[in-house]
Amino acid sequence: MRFGHKTGSVTEELALVSPSKLSIEKVSKSFRSRAGTVLALHQVSLNVAEAEFVCIVGASGCGKSTLLNIIAGLEKPDSGTVLADGKPVTGPGRERLVMFQEPALFPWLDVMGNILFGLKLKPNLTKKDRRDVAKYYLELVELTRFERANIHELSGGMKQRVALARALAPNPRVLLMDEPFAALDALTREQLYGDLQRIWKSRRKTIVFVTHNVREAVCLGDRVLLFSPHPGRVQEEFVIDLPRPRDLNSVELATYASRITQALKSGVKPEAVTAK
Template structure:
């Protein structure tokens, strides 16, 4: 098995070292979800992971989150092996998973209250700042069912940021939203990342979304999921919807499409 490594980055704070994940299916056969992935991610980098369904994108994220132990290899943060969930990580899933009986303000602080039995004054203040940052300052007393899907996902992002994690993991967070809301939240995420820099691993099926957001794109092959290419997104920042009209954007998008679809067709 051949590993493809990301180009060297200064002071990596995340390292994947020959990581593979094998699951046992219902008929007893082995399924290789992730195959020999090796790469480093530097501090405050925004990395998008792109590839066809079933290529191991979410598995990769769950291993980094400490929710799944790899079958082979090791993932480390600051040189320390990941062997379970860690405080320096925040996660945003595809669905907001907000508690329907709590208002948005209490949803933000619930994880801290659940884990530690209390919420500090500093966390309450940070929660208010985050509500303003994601455009929900006037909606803190609303329940999730009183908000649109996009607003709920904004709340989920704010909740993930409440404990000020160093690393933010996002598993297709905008895929269930309509196109306009998806674009709007992508721009808001860029704004949040600029104001409060984090190391971000962002899972997506969308080539335009990956190019708009990321510093680099990790392109996965169809199962078994391998890192087949790393794209340096050399589009200038700050980015906006105007970025999608630039010739270089189209060059990169077409290159990624050829890579994904040619390899996918081969499977």
């Protein structure tokens, strides 16, 4: 087994082989609180290649979600630059969509209606085209039989499948995922890991996935970036050299997870990191 292990920023070799879909250079971000100014991110630099699946792991409050919001254009950094396809990110864009921990589905719409709503970002499509696209993604997430189901009738895992289909339907270039499976039970999470790997292999989207679950990151990512406690920055990097689809319970995956967990625990309180 090969551990690709780096300290500091991402591997320069990867950036040379494939042009960056995302480029983050020396990004810092602070927030004001009653206790004073809190530095959330400090000089964060990383690149994400086209069709790469990158997971960011760290303890709660280390700035992972803040970085994701900056990449999405929902927040602005205090300093540094974020480029998407070589162009500065100055605000939200249809080429970068975010999937959050809560599905945020519209309860007054059925499953098909929720996915069609996401396609409003594509006004050039005809009504028939939008429905064809929605049906394609319903099939991709294996919910074809539930297109007329009400949202309240779905399980938590099914709701996240609908949210994933809605996020993918407008065909974004980058999918940003902020702990989308954290609220689900272990069995449902494991099923969704398989679904997401299958969909990623089929569609080859660039994905940045934030989590505090080390096994989840190893199961899904091409690379795992470890964030330090606040101020957040890239502490270490691991290249996950395992074939897909990955078995969450395999010895090889457990070996990666153990090493990454130890690296995380060296800088944070043990209870702040999970390796479920």
